[in-house]
Amino acid sequence: MTGFPAIDGRRLLARLDAFAAIGATPAGGVNRPALSEADRAARALLADLGAARGFSLFQDAAANLFLRRAGADDRRPPFLIGSHLDSQPTGGRFDGALGTLAALEVLETLEDRGIVTAGPVELVAWTNEEGSRFAPGAFGSQSAAAGALPAGWPETVGSDGARLGDELAATLAALPQAAMRPLGGPFAGYLELHIEQGPLLEREGALIGVVEGIQGTRWLEVAIEGQVAHAGTTPLADRRDAMAAAAAVITRLQTTVMPADADARLTVGRLTIAPGAVNVIPGEVAFSIDLRHPSGAEIDRLEAEITALAARIAAAGGCRASVRRSMDVAPARFDRRLVGIVEGAAERRGFASRRLFSGAFHDALFMARLGPAAMVFVPCRAGLSHNEAEYVEPHQAIAGAQVLCDATLEAVAASVAA
Amino acid sequence: MTGFPAIDGRRLLARLDAFAAIGATPAGGVNRPALSEADRAARALLADLGAARGFSLFQDAAANLFLRRAGADDRRPPFLIGSHLDSQPTGGRFDGALGTLAALEVLETLEDRGIVTAGPVELVAWTNEEGSRFAPGAFGSQSAAAGALPAGWPETVGSDGARLGDELAATLAALPQAAMRPLGGPFAGYLELHIEQGPLLEREGALIGVVEGIQGTRWLEVAIEGQVAHAGTTPLADRRDAMAAAAAVITRLQTTVMPADADARLTVGRLTIAPGAVNVIPGEVAFSIDLRHPSGAEIDRLEAEITALAARIAAAGGCRASVRRSMDVAPARFDRRLVGIVEGAAERRGFASRRLFSGAFHDALFMARLGPAAMVFVPCRAGLSHNEAEYVEPHQAIAGAQVLCDATLEAVAASVAA
Numbered sequence: 001m002t003g004f005p006a007i008d009g010r011r012l013l014a015r016l017d018a019f020a021a022i023g024a025t026p027a028g029g030v031n032r033p034a035l036s037e038a039d040r041a042a043r044a045l046l047a048d049l050g051a052a053r054g055f056s057l058f059q060d061a062a063a064n065l066f067l068r069r070a071g072a073d074d075r076r077p078p079f080l081i082g083s084h085l086d087s088q089p090t091g092g093r094f095d096g097a098l099g100t101l102a103a104l105e106v107l108e109t110l111e112d113r114g115i116v117t118a119g120p121v122e123l124v125a126w127t128n129e130e131g132s133r134f135a136p137g138a139f140g141s142q143s144a145a146a147g148a149l150p151a152g153w154p155e156t157v158g159s160d161g162a163r164l165g166d167e168l169a170a171t172l173a174a175l176p177q178a179a180m181r182p183l184g185g186p187f188a189g190y191l192e193l194h195i196e197q198g199p200l201l202e203r204e205g206a207l208i209g210v211v212e213g214i215q216g217t218r219w220l221e222v223a224i225e226g227q228v229a230h231a232g233t234t235p236l237a238d239r240r241d242a243m244a245a246a247a248a249v250i251t252r253l254q255t256t257v258m259p260a261d262a263d264a265r266l267t268v269g270r271l272t273i274a275p276g277a278v279n280v281i282p283g284e285v286a287f288s289i290d291l292r293h294p295s296g297a298e299i300d301r302l303e304a305e306i307t308a309l310a311a312r313i314a315a316a317g318g319c320r321a322s323v324r325r326s327m328d329v330a331p332a333r334f335d336r337r338l339v340g341i342v343e344g345a346a347e348r349r350g351f352a353s354r355r356l357f358s359g360a361f362h363d364a365l366f367m368a369r370l371g372p373a374a375m376v377f378v379p380c381r382a383g384l385s386h387n388e389a390e391y392v393e394p395h396q397a398i399a400g401a402q403v404l405c406d407a408t409l410e411a412v413a414a415s416v417a418a
Numbered sequence: 419m420t421g422f423p424a425i426d427g428r429r430l431l432a433r434l435d436a437f438a439a440i441g442a443t444p445a446g447g448v449n450r451p452a453l454s455e456a457d458r459a460a461r462a463l464l465a466d467l468g469a470a471r472g473f474s475l476f477q478d479a480a481a482n483l484f485l486r487r488a489g490a491d492d493r494r495p496p497f498l499i500g501s502h503l504d505s506q507p508t509g510g511r512f513d514g515a516l517g518t519l520a521a522l523e524v525l526e527t528l529e530d531r532g533i534v535t536a537g538p539v540e541l542v543a544w545t546n547e548e549g550s551r552f553a554p555g556a557f558g559s560q561s562a563a564a565g566a567l568p569a570g571w572p573e574t575v576g577s578d579g580a581r582l583g584d585e586l587a588a589t590l591a592a593l594p595q596a597a598m599r600p601l602g603g604p605f606a607g608y609l610e611l612h613i614e615q616g617p618l619l620e621r622e623g624a625l626i627g628v629v630e631g632i633q634g635t636r637w638l639e640v641a642i643e644g645q646v647a648h649a650g651t652t653p654l655a656d657r658r659d660a661m662a663a664a665a666a667v668i669t670r671l672q673t674t675v676m677p678a679d680a681d682a683r684l685t686v687g688r689l690t691i692a693p694g695a696v697n698v699i700p701g702e703v704a705f706s707i708d709l710r711h712p713s714g715a716e717i718d719r720l721e722a723e724i725t726a727l728a729a730r731i732a733a734a735g736g737c738r739a740s741v742r743r744s745m746d747v748a749p750a751r752f753d754r755r756l757v758g759i760v761e762g763a764a765e766r767r768g769f770a771s772r773r774l775f776s777g778a779f780h781d782a783l784f785m786a787r788l789g790p791a792a793m794v795f796v797p798c799r800a801g802l803s804h805n806e807a808e809y810v811e812p813h814q815a816i817a818g819a820q821v822l823c824d825a826t827l828e829a830v831a832a833s834v835a836a
Contacts, residue, residue: 198651215650219696230803231685231708232633232777233616236676238801243686247668254662258654267649268661269696271689278637278687278706278744288696290649326696359650383656385648 004348004406005113007105009398015101016397019045019085020093029388030093033160034086034128034139035063035167040174042085046125047175049104053111055123057178062143063171065178067123069107071412076119077186079412081106081404083194084129084140084363091130092195092390094380094397099193100125102401106408117412119188126363127168133158134167141363145370147184189338189411190373192364193404195392199383200356207399208346208353209377212339214365215265215292215357216299216331222249222310226319228275228283239281240318243273246285249313249321253289257302264302265292265359294331294357331357332365335372338411342376345406351399360385376403422766422824423531425523427816433519434815436463437503438511447806448511451578452504452546452557453481453585458592460503464543465593467522471529473541475596480561481589483596485541487525489830494537495604497830499524499822501612502547502558502781509548510613510808512798512815517611518543520819524826535830537606544781545586551576552585559781563788565602607756607829608791610782611822613810617801618774625817626764626771627795630757632783633683633710633775634717634749640667640728644737646693646701657699658736661691664703667731667739671707675720682720683710683777712749712775749775750783753790756829760794763824769817778803794821 022042023032032038043065047057050067058066068078083099103123110117126144131137134156143149154165172180196202201209226242250268257266271287289306293299307323314321339355346353358365358375367373378400381391440460441450450456461483465475468485476484486496501517521541528535544562549555552574561567572583590598614620619627644660668686675684689705707724711717725741732739757773764771776793785791796818799809 196651197648198653199656200653217650217697229801230615230778231687232635232683232710232779233614233801233803234683234777235616235618235680238617241672241685243668243689244672247665247672247686250661250665251669254659254665262653265650265652267659267697267699268665269649269691269698269700270694271661271691273687273689276688279635279685279708280687281685282687290697292650359652360648361650383647383651385651 004409005109005115007109007398007402007405011108012101012105012398012401013394015104016093016097019097019101023087025090025388027388029390030087030091031089032085032087033089033133034130035171036133039086040171043125043171043175046085046100046104047178053108055107057175058181059172059175059178060181060183061149062140062183063127063168064140064144065125067104067107069110069121071117071119071121073118074120077188078120078122079188079408080122080124080190081192081408082124082126083192084126086128086130088130088132088386090388092385092387094195094390094392095197095385096129098195098392098397098400102193102404105401106405109405119412121408121412129363133160134164138361138363138366141366144184145366184370187371189335190364190367190371191338191376191404191408191411192362193376193378193400194362195380195385196377197360197380197383197385201354201377201379202381202383204354205352206354207351207378207396208403210339210343210346210353210355211334211358211375211377212355213294213334213357214332214362215294215359216296217327217329218291218299218303218325219327220289220291220303220306221286221324221326222289223284223286223322224314224319226283226317229281231279231281234281241281242285242319243282245314245317245319246271246287248317249310250287252309252313253306263294263357292359296331332368334368334374338372338374341407341410342374342403345403345410348406349399349402351403376400376407422827423527423533425527425816425820425823429526430519430523430816430819431812433522434511434515437515437519441505443508443806445806447808448505448509449507450503450505451507451551452548453589454551457504458589461543461589461593464503464518464522465596471526473525475593476599477590477593477596478599478601479567480558480601481545481586482558482562483543485522485525487528487539489535489537489539491536492538495606496538496540497606497826498540498542498608499610499826500542500544501610502544504546504548506548506550506804508806510803510805512613512808512810513615513803514547516613516810516815516818520611520822523819524823527823537830539826539830547781551578552582556779556781556784559784562602563784602788605789607753608782608785608789609756609794609822609826609829610780611794611796611818612780613798613803614795615778615798615801615803619772619795619797620799620801622772623770624772625769625796625814626821628757628761628764628771628773629752629776629793629795630773631712631752631775632750632780633712633777634714635745635747636709636717636721636743637745638707638709638721638724639704639742639744640707641702641704641740642732642737644701647699649697649699652699659699660703660737661700663732663735663737664705666735667728668705670727670731671724681712681775710777714749750786752786752792756790756792759825759828760792760821763821763828766824767817767820769821794818794825
């Protein structure tokens with residue numbers, strides 16, 4: 001395996017333990033909200049570890065944190081690897097941290113071996129990926145992709161009442177040794193290691209997920225309008241029951257969309273019913289649809305199908321349906337060359353892999369809008385994530401970091417020095 | 419039509435107008451909450467109208483109000499006719515008032531004609547039938563049927579913050595001329611005229627509904643337990659989606675129970691979903707079922723069917739279902755002799771009639787537990803009730819009151835005096 005150095009798996013595991021201690025929960029998980037004291041402690045530890053190896057430290061206006069290892073030609077745009085350090089309130093030890101610390105392991109491995117890369121390689125820890133303290137998530141990578149912070153961002157109020165402007169300023173101020181740099185800017189490529197947060201790899205015995213892209217997500221709000229009437233006196237023929245129509249629409253969608261297309265995801269996660277009395281036939285029901293698919297065209301087709309189907313089923317029950325979009329995030333297709341490099345790296349190591357699309361958002365979704373990006377997935381037990389019981393086997397974490405290292409070296413056209 | 423005097427239809431309509439003015443709403447409806455100032459004003463007017471004709475006035479501990487016209491043998495138990503004077507907050511002019519004022523018209527017609535009945539005939543205006551200010555409803559008739567007020571009743575707090583104990587005492591005190599009598603007690607029979615509050619009579623062109631009984635009502639709470647999971651990353655095979663299972667159960671019930679049995683009513687009026695986020699597969703859904711049928715045995719059978727079906731459908735979706743009762747009111751079967759008398763009265767007058775079961779509660783439901791009872795329905799436009807647009811044609815109101823009068827006379831075995 002000439003030219004592809006082995007990472008230090010034990011060091012990686014020790015780092016995972018060290019960061020899991022910051023915001024550790026009694027149940028073995030992590031509570032490290034974005035821009036909190038715990039988040040700042042994790043950033044400080046990362047900065048210290050980088051400084052100890054001589055890496056340069058940068059921050060930008062979104063408090064994205066960068067550790068830079070110089071390349072032979074340092075004017076080249078950097079190749080970025082990383083993920084995020086913030087967690088859900090009852091999150092796990094690996095979501096975000098694995099990708100960030102594997103990136104550190106890559107930089108340290110290059111340093112250990114004295115490898116000179118053509119251009120610089122940078123670890124990035126994106127700010128507020130989770131969005132659970134300050135909504136929405138992917139604050140850092142979205143701002144980087146947009147080249148600007150979102151309008152009015154400082155006034156965003158957190159779930160704990162904190163003001164985003166204050167917490168971001170305090171976070172930036174906590175690392176005065178970091179040089180400020182502009183948001184966004186050119187980069188040679190972006191690779192992110194992350195846990196799958198789904199069950200596919202584990203079920204198929206694959207060690208590495210070669211991520212081809214991220215599903216597009218469209219949120220629809222379906223409103224069904226019927227007529228309020230007396231539950232006892234109104235016979236079937238006179239009912240215009242909004243709940244009966246809504247249930248029929250949902251049942252129809254559940255039995256068609258996903259069974260027909262293994263790539264489609266359809267979820268009804270919210271439903272409201274009015275007037276909401278046991279003995280009153282509902283006059284209005286509104287429900288959400290979370291619709292995902294790797295193909296934007298297919299999402300369009302499914303929305304049209306849902307709209308037609310809701311109208312038809314509602315009309316059959318004497319009701320009216322309307323469908324409107326409440327959110328729309330286009331799918332990301334990752335860079336074909338980078339995806340191929342990830343797949344080749346897994347193959348060279350003899351790691352069973354499979355290609356897949358991510359069903360969850362990641363910072364890579366937004367980076368893919370700005371330049372070549374791809375992701376590496378490793379399995380997590382039972383697909384469990386955003387949960388204190390989230391778990392990745394040590395050999396799986398190490399394999400993922402190894403593929404990240406190999407793929408990074410290949411992507412930056414490394415030449416081993418001396 | 420020997421022996422069956424015609425009522426004074428114009429007087430009845432004038433009385434309906436006079437009472438509709440008490441608590442009148444700008445939209446032509448009535449807002450006369452139980453035990454409110456408006457309710458007390460209506461009671462006072464009724465008492466004055468009764469006193470002007472020499473009828474005796476009584477109240478009981480539930481503030482049920484009685485106007486008594488003596489019979490030949492006044493020691494006989496009274497034959498009761500009446501309904502209620504309270505209304506929904508945006509109620510109509512006829513719900514309750516029609517039955518109460520038709521009963522007054524019956525007493526006045528007997529008085530006008532000098533008819534001597536074998537026993538006394540009493541108008542009764544039951545307290546708080548609607549239950550919209552102080553829940554639950556049918557306070558007066560339920561207390562009469564039970565022979566006692568419900569435990570802790572004075573502390574019931576109204577929708578406007580008022581205390582039931584205070585408002586009931588003030589209402590009793592407002593009619594000091596009324597003699598107090600014990601709750602409940604023997605009665606020879608009970609007849610109540612009411613609007614149908616459903617569409618059957620109007621649709622079939624029937625003027626009189628011969629009510630055979632009141633549907634039983636059972637409330638079920640169905641809980642479906644699935645597993646919370648990520649909307650995007652969880653493929654169909656791994657989903658244990660409580661909302662998908664709940665929709666399938668509801669759809670199945672809507673497409674079987676009522677289509678199979680025209681007497682059955684099934685309504686899902688409340689539904690809650692947890693955790694209730696657009697992008698999270700629901701782990702728990704709970705919904706109510708309002709189940710009604712004239713046959714108690716059929717309600718038992720339907721509950722068993724619902725329980726089995728919910729378990730089977732939930733299991734097919736990887737979920738678990740539980741069903742529990744939250745309310746159960748047994749059906750009332752009205753007295754066969756009284757029902758026959760109502761039907762005969764309509765026939766003698768040449769009024770098209772049909773037998774039917776009431777889907778709504780009425781005070782007669784509780785009186786039927788205590789003695790022989792029956793009801794007379796008249797159509798209301800489009801089945802609309804609990805609505806300011808509630809409407810009964812004048813000839814329909816008069817026909818209903820005429821049937822009430824004829825049936826009362828037949829039931830009390832009247833003999834026309836000189």
